[in-house]
Amino acid sequence: MAMSLSSFLLSISFFLTAVYAATVTYDFDVSWVYANPDGVYNRPVIGVNGKWPLPPITATKGDRVVVNVKNSLGNETTSLHFHGLFQFGTNHMDGPIQVTQCPIPPGGSFTYNFTIDQPGTYWYHSHTKGQYPDGIRAPLIVHDPDSPHKDLYDEEIVISFSDWYHGMMGPLLTDFISIRNPSGAEPVPNAALVNDTQNLTVSIQPGKTYLVRMVNMGAFAAQYVWFEGHTMKIVEVDGIYTEPTEANMLYMTAAQRYSVLITAKNSTDANFAFVGSMDQDLFDVVPAGLNPNVTGWLVYDEKKEKPAAKEINAFEPFDDFTLVPEDKQGILDKVDHSVTLDMKMDNLGDGANYAFFNDVTFVRAKVPTLYTVLTSGSEATNPVIYGGNTNQILLKGNETVEIILNNNDPGKHPFHLHGHEFQVVSRSEDEAGAYISDSSMPPTPMRRDTVLVRPNGHIVLRFRATNPGVWLFHCHIEWHVASGLVATIIEDPLTLQAQLAGKIPANHLQACKDSNTPSEGNAAGNTKNLLDLTGQNKSPSPLPAGFTARGIVALVFSCLAAFIGMAVIGQYGMAPVKAKTG
Template structure:
């Protein structure tokens, strides 16, 4: 059956996948600029692959070896690829973040990603360089599973992406976002929402069939509510983790989250039905006039029938599904009490340059001069010392096999979708909004679920807290960060360095990976400051701007003193001016006195009161209450 939705596979094609042996799947990607207009409002440059956009879907089977040959033909920007949600077990150097597991790929250079996939599910790939993926370098990555517990329960599958869309390039938006001209840190708001990188998407369906939808939010900022009018969803996977089936009328997908669900169509073709993605506008500081926060698609049963208008999210009776209630299919029980606890406080604040930044524990991330993985490989036994990775990378060193508990306290009033590279995690606790820190919650080990849900991207509520748990069984350099791309750019990142001595014994960096570093003039040995002589000397490392000073600086004190003195002098001048005689009135009195002297010389005494005209004029001019009592 043909469909306007890419990635549609029949059950027979999936059966063929189940009999296929592990293979090598190769993709050759020339990364280039192209022009696109996905919302019909505005032509703009986008980052495409092989001259096309949207970019290709990567598809493989569990056990396949995937090779992605990347050539950067952008001309004016470096790039990289991160394969979001893949654990990269044994191939940590293929994870993709710039200055973390590799150097960025400069214009004109090539780079090969080569890894074996041992996990099924719904993923995506995107640039992990300079906030670049909202410009278009983002696409689905689907791993089919011959042993899926749901393989026989649906007839066909399709991939459906959500995204937000900006009319301006990130290179134009980022400088204004992180600047003293934006002291509140208000994030740029997108213009539109998209389904499959377009609008008004039509999905042709047949009556009485069950479809597996693989839905991915590839947006930079907006979380979205999703519902299918006249149909229910049965959730069977989130972020690559199979779940016990769970019914939902409406789901909430943050940036980077994925959700797969079964949807059974109606038995008649009497009508078509809208499905909707609606941005969570509470994330936005402002609602611009050009914001279209809804995107609509249709399940088309009959091309001859009209496409109905959708309901508004506020008009629906359905509740948004709570992902904390999901139960993993494998019933993995709660990991034991932690060997190591890492507590991170989320803060948004200004630094000395006047711009607003994002912080974990008062540290806003700055990329090191040497990629963190290369520091781990080149610093010998000191690789277990967090200091060699720099003062601005928020690094925590983990030992092999440790059970790690990660507590995140949101001291900010916004939602944050946090993503961990290299694995998924058990989400063992999430507080309500405005609950304060975990310490305030009075929650104990006994309150955690025996079988917690798992995923790799999890939403932290405003002024609330979460508790995540995982086992350190995958040596590598793994970021933990908010997946709102604006917050990545403003520094909301921590680094887990896992089993660095094991990495030194097992990992070999390919020649072409080092070649892009040479092309980009990026050092590959030493500590975060590229110091190879004294690994604990971080002089010259990349630093965040200095913090705002406590109280007043000397310059501020001088400015305050002058301001106060100017204020006092200004008040004195106003008072003096107000109390001084009116020069014009004084001149008039003098004239009238002179005239009175003339009168006095000719008229003489006129009775009681001022004895002379001079005295009368002087009395009138002095404000005497009796002036004019007599003629």
């Protein structure tokens, strides 16, 4: 009787999910193809199923998404991260290599399988060794039948913005983290793209209102975005619905998303340019001849001319800090766990420039950190086992967490937290120094998953640790990921074990075997004594401080040589005088 009842309930629940949720399956054969998106330089790019640009992933809230990845690159490993998705209960589908999975080796296959319960504008990209700027990135759109704004627009448009390099990431990274680049100057992009092309035309019908979903999927450059003759009404940032807010110009850092409502004009008299303009403040040296802008057009009438974008006097972008979420979630004012991260750039003993959180630069662990959690039993709550260079932060379940980030660097940095959205409760202007206190925090702070911290300023972020998992917190400038501006948040590891121990799919573990990556034990791959980190991956040693032994020896010898030399000169100089007197 009980059996039949449970099977009855099961069939009902199956029926319900079948009604509300579909399974969306994508088969991605990842391989090299050639592309020339800026019309200047044809180069190898990472495509999917022989094509580039990559197809956007689209789903409806509640859908299960299955992405079957086959790595046909031949010479590189890969992985996919679905940027902004919480991956609740599916931490192993998050994508960063050596964090939640092993790299997918050439020839290997790997399945990402998760449900999406959050609406909005997202994107997916490789999370393997600075790989995505070679082209493996695209928007991921989650439609919402229950959107509070669904009656405000007629149609949807997706526009991606990106910087673009003519060089391949492999050699660019080698040159970037190198003794030849002691100041850590990031390679400057060669062009800006919109929807992976330039001079894009978007057909517009007069009188209609459009929901324009915008994604910056660049490697480095933030972009100013504006539409000539039209105002934008922001209704979503990074998957969070906001109260509709007017803006003339946006500042989109790498990895940020905005949905805006744009109402078309009632006449077809003219077409209008829209512009993405890379923020050149980020560039160490702006090369001569760089065009930082990419232009597209809202086309009302194809027969009419497409006017060149007008020069503007100044960039005056909208300040996203003032946005109010639609759900008016109140500020998390009782902080259980406050973490301070002081970031800086400095050089290490190999002469190259690295990025540091609290004086530690991130180096990938030998074992993916999630697998360390799952194979360490009760030791999982001991931060030591996660190694000396992973910047691990252990969180207890359900605590309210605050991250204070002090930017001790004269650059702008967009910080991204995996697996969460966070409240931005404080953000300073440029040069404000370290965070002390803020008495004017907003009652309903903006939430998003990627936020800009200004030069030598600070940000304070808050979130609740309700999503057990291993989540990266990192700067989304891909160069800075490579130079180590990454922290590993290990959230409620014991609950995570209960969720996932023994449930890692066989094809995930196969990737470890095929890529010779250990999948058990501490950060050094030691399974017997978890506190023994011998052989772990370490950053280069620090620069020698001032006078070391060889410096002292050299100085002593130099002084000695000078004194002996002067003694000989003196002896020679006195000789004839003696001869005369004697």
